[in-house]
Each structure stands twice: as C-alpha cells, then as structure tokens.
Amino acid sequence: MVDQLAFRSALGCFASGVTVVTAPGDGRGPVGVTVSAFCSLSLDPPLILVCLDNRTGCIDHFLDSGAGFSVNVLAADQGALSDAFAGPQSFDLHGHGYSEGATGAPVLDGVAAALSCQTHTIHDGGDHRIVVGRVVDVQVTRERAPLVYFQSSYRELSERP
Numbered sequence: 001m002v003d004q005l006a007f008r009s010a011l012g013c014f015a016s017g018v019t020v021v022t023a024p025g026d027g028r029g030p031v032g033v034t035v036s037a038f039c040s041l042s043l044d045p046p047l048i049l050v051c052l053d054n055r056t057g058c059i060d061h062f063l064d065s066g067a068g069f070s071v072n073v074l075a076a077d078q079g080a081l082s083d084a085f086a087g088p089q090s091f092d093l094h095g096h097g098y099s100e101g102a103t104g105a106p107v108l109d110g111v112a113a114a115l116s117c118q119t120h121t122i123h124d125g126g127d128h129r130i131v132v133g134r135v136v137d138v139q140v141t142r143e144r145a146p147l148v149y150f151q152s153s154y155r156e157l158s159e160r161p
C-alpha cells in the first residue's frame with residue numbers, strides 16, 4: 001500500500017500548468033473549476049483530457065455526452081483566477097470576464113490559450129472521472145508565460161541560463 005502523504009508529495013514534484021475548465025451550465029449560468037490534471041491526448045483526431053474529482057460540486061455539467069466545455073490555460077498573472085475556481089463551491093462565473101467559445105462554453109478573458117471542446121468520452125478514474133474532449137477550436141490570446149503549479153505553490157518559468 002502506497003503511503004498517501006508520500007504519494008501526494010511525489011505528485012507535487014511534477015510541475016504543471018493551471019487551467020480553469022468551464023461549461024455553459026444550466027439556467028443559473030456558466031460554471032468553472034480549477035484543474036491542473038490536463039493533458040494532450042491525440043493530434044488526429046485532436047483530443048485532450050481533464051481529470052475531475054467525483055466530489056466536484058459542478059461535475060454534472062461536464063458529464064453530458066456531446067456537451068461543450070472549454071479548457072482555459074491560465075497566464076502567469078492569473079493566480080487569483082485559479083484560486084477563485086478552486087472551491088469550496090465557487091463555480092459561478094459572474095463577475096469574471098468571458099466570452100462564449102465555439103461550443104457555447106465560456107472562454108475567460110486574458111488566458112494564455114483556450115481550447116473549445118465537445119465531450120468525446122468519459123472514463124472511470126478511481127475517485128476522479130477522465131473527461132476526454134474533442135477540440136473544435138483553439139484561441140491563443142497572449143504570447144506570454146503560463147501560470148505554473150509546483151509543490152502546492154504557484155511559480156513562474158525562468159529561462160535556463
């Protein structure tokens with residue numbers, strides 16, 4: 001049996017970017033959740049995946065087959081935006097600037113890049129769901145450094161000397 005603390009600590013050694021994954025939501029408006037478990041999957045067809053904790057309050061909005069969602073890749077100055085969608089129960093996009101992406105899911109203002117996806121397949125992943133999206137549109141809004149997450153802290157990239 002792997003020790004939980006050691007497992008989490010090992011995972012924390014893997015630096016990642018940070019995304020906010022958004023969906024159109026229901027009558028109460030669009031929703032977003034902070035996700036670092038984002039990965040490219042296939043170039044042809046263009047597929048990506050995100051892993052969502054089964055306990056995420058707004059998860060149902062991401063599980064409709066054929067539904068749209070957007071993966072918003074946060075820029076270095078968007079740590080506060082990451083915190084805003086990292087719970088508890090703070091999925092509401094009201095008060096945050098966004099426009100409607102190609103699948104109807106919000107594309108947040110000021111992100112480094114956004115991928116508009118149609119839900120392709122959903123897989124069991126232990127206490128998470130693996131949501132595979134087919135990318136139908138991409139936007140690279142700013143040629144700039146991404147927000148980086150490493151050992152439970154936000155970091156910035158630096159050039160190798």
Ligand SMILES: Cc1cc2nc3c(=O)[nH]c(=O)nc-3n(C[C@H](O)[C@H](O)[C@H](O)COP(=O)(O)O)c2cc1C
Pocket residue numbers: 018033034035036037038051052053054055056057058082083085086087088089090149
């Ligand atoms: C930097 C960062 C990365 C995160 N990555 C993920 C992730 O990949 N998948 C996930 O399900 N939750 C991730 N979370 C946690 C969710 O954002 C958080 O659990 C959720 O917004 C809270 O939902 P709840 O209020 O329903 O518990 C991350 C949080 C932070 C701050």
